[in-house]
Amino acid sequence: xxxxxxxxxxxxxxxxxxxxxxxxxxxxxxxxxxxxxxxxxxxxxxxxxxxxxxxxxxxxxxxxxxxxxxxxxxxxxxxxxxxxxxxxxxxxxxxxxxxxxxxxxxxxxxxxxxx
Amino acid sequence: xxxxxxxxxxxxxxxxxxxxxxxxxxxxxxxxxxxxxxxxxxxxxxxxxxxxxxxxxxxxxxxxxxxxxxxxxxxxxxxxxxxxxxxxxxxxxxxxxxxxxxxxxxxxxxxxxxxxxxxxxxxxxxxxxxxxxxxxxxxxxxxxxxxxxxxxxxxxxxxxxxxxxxxxxxxxxxxxxxxxxxxxxxxxxxxxxxxxxxxxxxxxxxxxxxxxxxxxxxxxxxxxxxxxxxxxxxxxxxxxxxxxxxxxxxxxxxxxxxxxxxxxxxxxxxxxxxxxxxxxxxxxxxxxxxxxxxxxxxxxxxxxxxxxxxxxxxxxxxxxxxxxxxxxxxxxxxxxxxxxxxxxxxxxxxxxxxxxxxxxxxxxxxxxxxxxxxxxxxxxxxxxxxxxxxxxxxxxxxxxxxxxxxxx
Numbered sequence: 060x061x062x063x064x065x066x067x068x069x070x071x072x073x074x075x076x077x078x079x080x081x082x083x084x085x086x087x088x089x090x091x092x093x094x095x096x097x098x099x100x101x102x103x104x105x106x107x108x109x110x111x112x113x114x115x116x117x118x119x120x121x122x123x124x125x126x127x128x129x130x131x132x133x134x135x136x137x138x139x140x141x142x143x144x145x146x147x148x149x150x151x152x153x154x155x156x157x158x159x160x161x162x163x164x165x166x167x168x169x170x171x172x173x174x
Numbered sequence: 175x176x177x178x179x180x181x182x183x184x185x186x187x188x189x190x191x192x193x194x195x196x197x198x199x200x201x202x203x204x205x206x207x208x209x210x211x212x213x214x215x216x217x218x219x220x221x222x223x224x225x226x227x228x229x230x231x232x233x234x235x236x237x238x239x240x241x242x243x244x245x246x247x248x249x250x251x252x253x254x255x256x257x258x259x260x261x262x263x264x265x266x267x268x269x270x271x272x273x274x275x276x277x278x279x280x281x282x283x284x285x286x287x288x289x290x291x292x293x294x295x296x297x298x299x300x301x302x303x304x305x306x307x308x309x310x311x312x313x314x315x316x317x318x319x320x321x322x323x324x325x326x327x328x329x330x331x332x333x334x335x336x337x338x339x340x341x342x343x344x345x346x347x348x349x350x351x352x353x354x355x356x357x358x359x360x361x362x363x364x365x366x367x368x369x370x371x372x373x374x375x376x377x378x379x380x381x382x383x384x385x386x387x388x389x390x391x392x393x394x395x396x397x398x399x400x401x402x403x404x405x406x407x408x409x410x411x412x413x414x415x416x417x418x419x420x421x422x423x424x425x426x427x428x429x430x431x432x433x434x435x436x437x438x439x440x441x442x443x444x445x446x447x448x449x450x451x452x453x454x455x456x457x458x459x460x461x462x463x464x465x466x467x468x469x470x471x472x473x474x475x476x477x478x479x480x481x482x483x484x485x486x487x488x489x490x491x492x493x494x495x496x497x498x499x500x501x502x503x504x505x506x507x508x509x510x511x512x513x514x515x516x517x518x519x520x521x522x523x524x525x526x527x528x529x530x531x532x533x534x535x536x537x538x539x540x541x542x543x544x545x546x547x548x549x550x551x552x553x554x555x556x557x558x559x560x561x562x563x564x565x566x567x568x569x570x571x572x573x574x575x576x577x578x579x580x581x582x
Contacts, residue, residue: 115252142238
């Protein structure tokens, strides 16, 4: 098992799915383990719904604007940590990038959207 | 040979794209108010933007991070969110100012009503961004901006006192009007070191998938592009100095700036100046809306990119459309484009350290950059400019209030 600096290399980094699609940033990290146990990262947390616990009132204001979406991606789904966090599956399978998926049909209605 | 030619064309486009409405307003006004006395600020600002861009380009090439990726990773979520909000506000103001500039240039060229031209300009820009390939947008606006070379010809014809102008490049304290002078120093530095330029530059570098092999290109782009761009600033300030100084004319309108080419060169000078201004501020409008969309998309981790089709980066596309609409509404309120420019430049100076500091830290960080971290020269310059930027950022608003936007 390789050693990864979670605070430096994972938290707040870009997430890429198995197809290289940008599908969010690591907004928070879930850590398991009681006082006498070895703590371990159990999931990465993605979406503006997690912002208030990172940034207090300014995070709440930002959540109010951005929506309350919260996605939990189990750590087992992380394939690699390079300049970004790379996932084993596609964004759709993990419930990520839904905002882009919601907006896309509207953009596609305008001629030339695929140019 | 083809590659050299390509690079040269790219640089030419970058030179043409250097000037934006902030440079136009502050350089000509500084010349009109203080003659040659503020010329020394131009190289200081140009070296500053070279240092900043070079670091951003290097960070992008080595760590694949655009500015707001690096900011968020480095300063943490909360500080990055604050930085994002400040940057987006400043960016929107800058965009609105540029768009106002486009409408004024169109009005002076066509004589049609200003308000209609604001809408026309916004629709035309939307259409161009939506439909045209980015390589073409960059080239067309860059080459069009080269029409501003007419100001260099105008200066030669106006024959300034070259000895006195040369003396202006030596930093000095003025005899009178100290606070207004200081306000112009801050404004000129702010106009040269506009943050949207580096957001745009670094995002492009990530998108073009630069690697450490491209570091030479990065250095050449930054030094030659911005260095030659500074030449325009000098020409504009000299025009303001020779034509307007001591006549009580303060260029409060973009049309007055274009007069700088008309007086010595006649009608053709005026038209070239207006076309140059149109393309320069038009190109800058596009860069600023894109920069706003880059920042938000990078902060949130969305798909983004100027080389992507609109549908492949939906929220990025939606963001620039919304920013364009908001900026248009701001200009439609009838706010004066030149006043808006001054506010945009002054507030961008205040926000400058928020992105400069994280980039300086990342560029210096071995964990990110390995052997490509700042060398001795980049570090000395990086820290000298850190001090310059902090002083300028802290004094910008007090000076703006004290001088009532440089009115004295």
